[in-house]
Amino acid sequence: MSYKKLLVWQEARKLSIDIHQMSLNLPRFELYESGSQIRRSSKSIRSNIVEGYGRRKYQNDYLRFLTYAHASVDETRDHLETLFETGSLKDEKIFSDLCKRVDMIGKMLYKLIKRIERDI
Numbered sequence: 001m002s003y004k005k006l007l008v009w010q011e012a013r014k015l016s017i018d019i020h021q022m023s024l025n026l027p028r029f030e031l032y033e034s035g036s037q038i039r040r041s042s043k044s045i046r047s048n049i050v051e052g053y054g055r056r057k058y059q060n061d062y063l064r065f066l067t068y069a070h071a072s073v074d075e076t077r078d079h080l081e082t083l084f085e086t087g088s089l090k091d092e093k094i095f096s097d098l099c100k101r102v103d104m105i106g107k108m109l110y111k112l113i114k115r116i117e118r119d120i
């Protein structure tokens with residue numbers, strides 16, 4: 001099996017692409033600062049899932065990277081909220097949709113982490 005078959009990775013992949021595209025429409029002064037930060041944190045979710053999956057033989061390593069991915073979910077959510085609260089992300093529908101998806105991925109990661117902890 002490949003990490004690409006993990007639903008949580010598939011959702012994180014789509015999210016990182018959509019956040020990347022959203023960030024390119026931010027005001028110019030946010031493009032390189034907050035835009036860069038949110039792009040990196042959203043891509044970190046999927047990258048840590050991949051790296052953890054590659055170490056899944058070692059359950060504690062797998063858990064560590066999934067925990068990093070979960071922390072990146074929180075970071076991405078915080079960046080989204082900051083962009084919206086400061087008015088740099090003006091579209092409430094886009095904000096709401098991205099937040100729901102970030103939260104869904106967080107829940108998926110939490111369940112995966114709990115399942116692996118139970119199996120140790």
